[in-house]
Amino acid sequence: MCGIIGYTGHESAGEIIVNGLKQLEYRGYDSAGIAVMDPKTGIVLKKRTGKVEELEKAAAEASLLNGEATCGIGHTRWATHGGVTEQNAHPHRQGQVTLCHNGIIENYKELTTEYGLKNCLKSETDTEVVAALLDKLYEGDPFKAIKKTVNMLAGSFALCIMFDDQPGKIYAIRNVSPMVAAAFDGGSIIASDLTAIINFSKDYFVVPEYHLLTLSDEGIRVQDLKGRDVQPEILTVNWDIKSAQKGGYPHYMLKEINEQPEALERTITPRIQDGLPYLLDDGIDDEVLKNLENIVIVACGTAMHAGMVGKAFIETRLRIPVTVEIASEFRYKDPIIDSRTLTIVVSQSGETIDTLEALRLAKQKGSKVLSVVNVKGSTIARESDYVLYTHAGPEIAVASTKAYTVQIAAMYILGARLGLVKGTMSEEDTRKFIKELQGVGELMTKTLECSDTIRGIANHIKTAPDVFYIGRGIDYTLSLEASLKLKEISYIHSEAYAAGELKHGTIALISEQVPVIAIATEEKVYAKVISNVREVKSRGAYVILISQEGKVENSEVCDKQLYIPVCDSVFGVFATAVILQLIAYYTSDAKGLDVDKPRNLAKSVTVE
Ligand code: M6R
Numbered sequence: 001m002c003g004i005i006g007y008t009g010h011e012s013a014g015e016i017i018v019n020g021l022k023q024l025e026y027r028g029y030d031s032a033g034i035a036v037m038d039p040k041t042g043i044v045l046k047k048r049t050g051k052v053e054e055l056e057k058a059a060a061e062a063s064l065l066n067g068e069a070t071c072g073i074g075h076t077r078w079a080t081h082g083g084v085t086e087q088n089a090h091p092h093r094q095g096q097v098t099l100c101h102n103g104i105i106e107n108y109k110e111l112t113t114e115y116g117l118k119n120c121l122k123s124e125t126d127t128e129v130v131a132a133l134l135d136k137l138y139e140g141d142p143f144k145a146i147k148k149t150v151n152m153l154a155g156s157f158a159l160c161i162m163f164d165d166q167p168g169k170i171y172a173i174r175n176v177s178p179m180v181a182a183a184f185d186g187g188s189i190i191a192s193d194l195t196a197i198i199n200f201s202k203d204y205f206v207v208p209e210y211h212l213l214t215l216s217d218e219g220i221r222v223q224d225l226k227g228r229d230v231q232p233e234i235l236t237v238n239w240d241i242k243s244a245q246k247g248g249y250p251h252y253m254l255k256e257i258n259e260q261p262e263a264l265e266r267t268i269t270p271r272i273q274d275g276l277p278y279l280l281d282d283g284i285d286d287e288v289l290k291n292l293e294n295i296v297i298v299a300c301g302t303a304m305h306a307g308m309v310g311k312a313f314i315e316t317r318l319r320i321p322v323t324v325e326i327a328s329e330f331r332y333k334d335p336i337i338d339s340r341t342l343t344i345v346v347s348q349s350g351e352t353i354d355t356l357e358a359l360r361l362a363k364q365k366g367s368k369v370l371s372v373v374n375v376k377g378s379t380i381a382r383e384s385d386y387v388l389y390t391h392a393g394p395e396i397a398v399a400s401t402k403a404y405t406v407q408i409a410a411m412y413i414l415g416a417r418l419g420l421v422k423g424t425m426s427e428e429d430t431r432k433f434i435k436e437l438q439g440v441g442e443l444m445t446k447t448l449e450c451s452d453t454i455r456g457i458a459n460h461i462k463t464a465p466d467v468f469y470i471g472r473g474i475d476y477t478l479s480l481e482a483s484l485k486l487k488e489i490s491y492i493h494s495e496a497y498a499a500g501e502l503k504h505g506t507i508a509l510i511s512e513q514v515p516v517i518a519i520a521t522e523e524k525v526y527a528k529v530i531s532n533v534r535e536v537k538s539r540g541a542y543v544i545l546i547s548q549e550g551k552v553e554n555s556e557v558c559d560k561q562l563y564i565p566v567c568d569s570v571f572g573v574f575a576t577a578v579i580l581q582l583i584a585y586y587t588s589d590a591k592g593l594d595v596d597k598p599r600n601l602a603k604s605v606t607v608e
Pocket of ligand 1: 302
């Protein structure tokens, strides 16, 4: 949550920072700010509520974009402490100190009292307290003051700091909240994630926690808090800036939906050898799998829904007990896990705080942790015993789409290897499974062809106050994800129900024209779902039925029908996911909403 960036070098800092903020905007977008160190006038600060484009206008009017300043910091905010106002937007300035922050300072009130900072504060934020404290402790030595300050902070933080008397220098330090940095010919750059720096360098490093970075036009110095120089491990990013741009699509979300076939191919292909799942290149050997007795999958939001599909496959096919836990609940329930449990944490960003803390708890309890993560080098990836990277490429839209389907694919591969190792899947069955898995990209490509029909359906449901999704088994897990997707980007209230459960209460809400999206792709429960569909139809619902090709129903059953290609429902989830994502996308678009940046949300949730 929140995006921060700092640049110092030989080029105009204003433009680099504002462009970087545009890339980081998906992390939070209720207000934005920039501070540059002008050689003539000193620090110049601009802040605006609203999106980064508002800030860009203000920065342009103040001639900051092509100005002479070659050093500056910027921030795009997702409010935690204090409302959305210019005063609360970052950067914050106190005395000699200007800084921006991502994270939450839990003891800001105590620090305010202890150091008598109240009277100098102009905002309601926890961040300004850090600026004020740092200014109070600063006596010309940034290292000393920053060390002293961060040692007093409780909570998570990524800080980019400038001092008035340190021209051309940016200091940065973090705990938990992510930051990556790179030095290149044009200077040094630091940001919350790679999207803001990839234009300048493909080589970067993850900022180590509690290490002080000093960025200057000559490069980046990294020191631990004892003052010793440290050489961070340089990583190379394997995607380019085009992957983080819209590429001709009106929205990132639509682009990312369409990218799924390729993303799946990138995730699946390197894990297949001689037609069988192969995980040794990921450092996952069979010993890890052989001894496990049960699996706990922990994640949040869409990633958790992907975990539910993983569970459906692993339990049904491999007969190994799997529980799926919401990370924020798992942390506080004293979970029953031990060394015989494999904990699988699933996260696109690899930074979700609850998922990260769940991982730490699982390790404490003696469980091995395997993470399914998209962002290379992220905290969750680094702290896991094993990592199975998904290769979705950058996912910019707040609503997760391609990350979800690649997470499912990764869990299928892991499950297939597990089945083979445990002997619950024969070699022949495993080969067949893998072959079909390799075909899911094609199923999705075919399903994408029905985009226009879905756009028509979306036009119908855009005015509905409520939408219900129903399904059984694996289709129920898809309903949960579909409902989340619709809610988050169209602001339509929706609920997902196990189809058989409807008449235990919820059917009372079904009346004339209430849209019900029924998912019935599983042969063994098809007739049952159709019975449930008839129940809602006879109460006036407007029914959209999603089924396999060939299952044609008349108007007594449904008003509209959408089809996925005929296949085992384990693979059908990929095609059905496309339909459900497109329903949400087109509904939001038809309502004229900001699809990629829905209100109140941010891409990665790094605060509790
Ligand atoms: O980065 P993560 O996968 O850990 O994020 C988890 C959730 O915050 C995320 O999936 C969220 O639910 C999506 N915005 C939903 O589209």
